[in-house]
Amino acid sequence: MYDVVIIGAGVVGGMIARELSFYNLKICLLEKENDVAMGATKANSAIVHAGFDAKVGSLKAKLNVRGSQMMPQVAKDLGVKYINNGSLVVGFNEEDEKTLESLKERGEANGVEGLKILNREEILKIEPNIGKGVTCGLYAPSGAIICPYDLAVSAIGNAMDNGAELRCNFEVTQIKDLGSHYILRSQDKEISARYIVNCAGIYSDKIAKMVGDDTFCVHPRRGEYLLLDKECGDIISHTIFVTPSKMGKGILVSPTVDGNLLLGPTAVDTEDKGDKSTTVEFFESILDIGRKSVDSIPANKTITSFCGLRSVGSTGDFIINSPVKRYVNVAAIESPGLSSAPAIAEYTCQLLTSIGLSLVKKENPITKRKSMHHFREATLEEKNQMIRENPSYGKIICRCEGVTEGEILDAIRRNPRPTDLDGIKRRTRAQMGRCQGGFCSPYVIELLSRELNIPYEKITKFGGESYVIAKETKK
Amino acid sequence: MNRTLTCIACPLGCTLSVELEGKDIISVSGNTCPRGKEYAISECTHPVRTLTTTMRCENGELVSVKTSKPIPKERVFDALAVINKTVARLPIAVGDVLISDLFGSDVVATMEKRK
Amino acid sequence: MTDLVIIGGGPAGMSAAISAYENGIKDIVILERDDELGGILRQCIHNGFGLHKFKEELTGPEYAHRYAKKVRDLGINVKLNTMVLDITKDKRVIATNSQEGVFEIQARAIILAMGCRERAKGALNIAGSRPSGIYSAGTAQKLVNVKGYLPGKEIVILGSGDIGLIMARRMTLEGACVKAVCELMPYSSGLARNIEQCLNDFNIPLRLSHTVVELHGRERLEGVTIARVDENRRPIKESYEFIPCDTLLLSCGLIPENELTKGIGAELSSVTNGSVVDQNRETTVSGVFSCGNVLHVHDLVDYVSEEAEIAGKGASEYIKGINKKGASIGITVDGKIRYTVPQIITEKKDVTVYLRVNNVYKNVKINVYDKDRLVLSKKKLKVAPAEMEAVKLSASMLEGVESLKFVLEEEK
Secondary structure (H helix, E strand, C coil): CEEEEEECCCHHHHHHHHHHHCECCCEEEECCCCCCCCCHHHCCCCEECCCCCCCCCCHHHHHHHHHHHHHHHHHHHHCCCEECCCEEEEECCHHHHHHHHHHHHHHHHHCCCCCEEEEHHHHHHHCCCECCCCCEEEEECCCEEECHHHHHHHHHHHHHHCCCEEECCCCCCEEEECCCCEEEEECCEEEEEEEEEECCHHHHHHHHHHCCCCCCCEEEEEEEEEEECHHHCCCCCCEEEECCECCECCCEEEECCCCCEEEECCCEECCCCCCCCECHHHHHHHHHHHHHHECCCCCCCEEEEEEEEEEEECCCCCEEECCCCCEEEEECCCCCHHHHHHHHHHHHHHHHHHCCCCCCECCCCCCCCCCCCCCCCCCHHHHHHHHHHCHHHHCEEECCCCEEHHHHHHHHHCCCCCCCHHHHHHHHCCCCCCCCCCCCHHHHHHHHHHHHCCCHHHCECCCCCCECCCEECCC | CEEEEECCCCCCCCEEEEEEECCEEEEEECCCCHHHHHHHHHHHHCCEECCEEEEEECCCCEEEEEECCCEEHHHHHHHHHHHHHCEECCCECCCCEEEEEECCEEEEECCCECC | CEEEEEECCCHHHHHHHHHHHHCCCCCEEEECCCCCCCHHHHHCCCEEECCCCCCCCEEHHHHHHHHHHHHHHCCCEEECCCEEEEECCCCEEEEEECCCEEEEEEEEEEEECCCEEECCHHHHCCEECCCECEEEHHHHHHHHHHHCEECCCEEEEECCCHHHHHHHHHHHHCCCEEEEEEECCCCCCCCHHHHHHHHHHHCCCEEECEEEEEEECCCECCEEEEEEECCCCCECHHHCEEEECCEEEECCCEEECCHHHHHCCCCECCCCCCECCCCCCECCCCCEEECHHHCCCCCCHHHHHHHHHHHHHHHHHHHHCCCCCCCCEEEEECCCEEEEECCEECCCCCEEEEEEECCCEEEEEEEEEECCEEEEEEEEEEECCCCCEEEEECHHHHCCCCEEEEEEEECC
């Protein structure tokens, strides 16, 4: 019997698990996929928003501003790459300028500090490659970038260090309330828990219905992205948004914490919660759109493209409530969900207390985690010391990102343990560079097979039927 | 009757024209070198191919191999079946015969393999 | 201090090392990331190598073995399992391996011989899902030929370059069914003999002017939509065709791996994606040379070895301080000729200029002009993008020349 079961091991579920793991509770995190961070967490804009977008007084506004303030410390504690690069919303005409003024007012009302309207000359001083048509911009010094799956993996790893459990490939299909506790079923497996936190992303409405709550629904909104080579990462230093208009929020252009350049997302509503395909229309238009706000985005430097599904809720705000006893919804966490994640975790814990969960702090909870990038961030002397102690740190497996065998082995042996190729990719960056695993994936397959003691044919790219090898030859 | 072939003797890939009367070859043209003519004649009478593939070694690794001479084209998959069932002993030097006289050719190692 | 550091122990690096050694430089180290010399040749188990160099047909491993043996016999120092992390303008090489950790070598000269990588799926902007079962052809080659694993059973190949063709045969021989090889261009960029012996021998259809427009399948690949393309290489909607398959191999071009080169600020050509070099294969950074597929992508390894010999000799002359540079003759091209190597001539001696064209042309002349004066004219029955051409310029032709323009003229 668990005290709390969290459904969904994305960044929100992960941050909540981490927060709860500081208390004397038996916790379990359920994930329907083969690894954590598989939903919107792995495919979003990777931005910590300043907090001027959300409507004044909304939960989004409150949690975004708070989350953005908490993020630097959380990132530091978890060893997650976070860069406070500042953001810029650019405008192209007088009408945009008026919109920026109102955004600034809204931001100030939300408690965002340091907002400033800049003219073209001032923008050029901080962003020399800004688009030719840009006339004005709203500068937010607290805007930042972070690696969302790094945050989720590290938060869950931290929670597991404190004793939380993780069960992947557990898709909750039925929830039964037995009065004193719930039974959660997935095919032939079941577990019981006193409290449930629903962080199931685009499936959170489905989970809510299982406990009889049909007060909201969540629909997926497709967002396609283009990721460019690290060569392009320094074209700009700030995250560049365009002024929101009737036509929507528009395409952002941003450096990533790993030095790539990210363009996106589109915003197209869909019915299909499994549809993460990219479209021809996207490829045809994305660069032209991006070039309006940032000059000189080169054409042939794409290294990958992907599509994420945002959880758009029917209420317009985050849905964090307790419609039935011993149960909490943390649903409709669309943008600024990543930015808000630390604050959502804090808020959810308060909500759990208010519905009867008693939180008693552990004597010595682990609050920090050794960075997944500790080797690459080490000094030369430290690296050499580590290579002497463990020669596998001297063997480069992924040449594009410079990832060593030692780092891959660390990732495989460390919670939350990856068992597929994409899991290794998200934790180490091996296969994530410009050759996209062309050189290193055979080695990564070998390492996974050896470490997990499973044959090549059983290794997958991301669980399920996503096998990478059909058979051994000569057999 | 005429037959047009692409010569596979070297990277030039000459287009060869073969004039045939029944099974008899009257003439070959389009070749840049004598090997082109040889190829055309062979291709029209008894086509052959050099087979390159891999063989399993006793330690589970693979060694690359080839037929020392071209073998009849229609025997390629039969040859593969034999090679695929054979396990090579270590160590192996380049040129070592791993299977002798397979459809008129030896199967030789094309790489070194240490024990 | 080491006289010569060679980065990469593939065909280019090995040949450059031997050439430098034979030109009197004995203090050489080859840094190779893999656990053996030979580079990508080790997985190219097919034959067709060495006809120029050795007058016989060798497989990739055999070709590599001849050079590796020579390197060994000459006693040239080789560090295996060693990855170069960085190089500097003043020729310090920072590398890492398991025995020595991260270490630095100060070199008098450096030869870049890192080879190339394949254009990956992400760069192709193919729409659709992101399932498993999509590999670049070279990755599949490594899995099948070195690791002994078949990545899939029903295969579609995009790109009819030689690697794509060779892999069509290889997958077939190992028991897979290759359903089609699609080629965006109206012609194959692979050798005619490979179309013959890799596709026609096995009745594998080559679909020219076709591309893959969409990927299907949420976990493992379940099929691809292919389409015919118009003259502007745009897919034609009416021609969409679904082919069920569990594997897509991509053979869509090779890109020289010049990340280290960029780091030292050597000038790169936007056409070759390799360094701009002179007749000795010296880059615009003094004492740093480049050869093989990192300089420009070659069609035959024999030419790689040849070019590396030039670089090895050039580096040896540089180290000995006996190269006499004086001239600076820039070479430009007309576009039909895409590029030349070298792009600059810095010494008025006999020079062979290699070039590549942008399309298939018949009955042409390669004309070399010094402004309006025709310096040299070479007739060719046929030129094609897949085949490199060579034009020999003698020292006397370069007398008084300030720049050269290479022009492809079609005969009326």
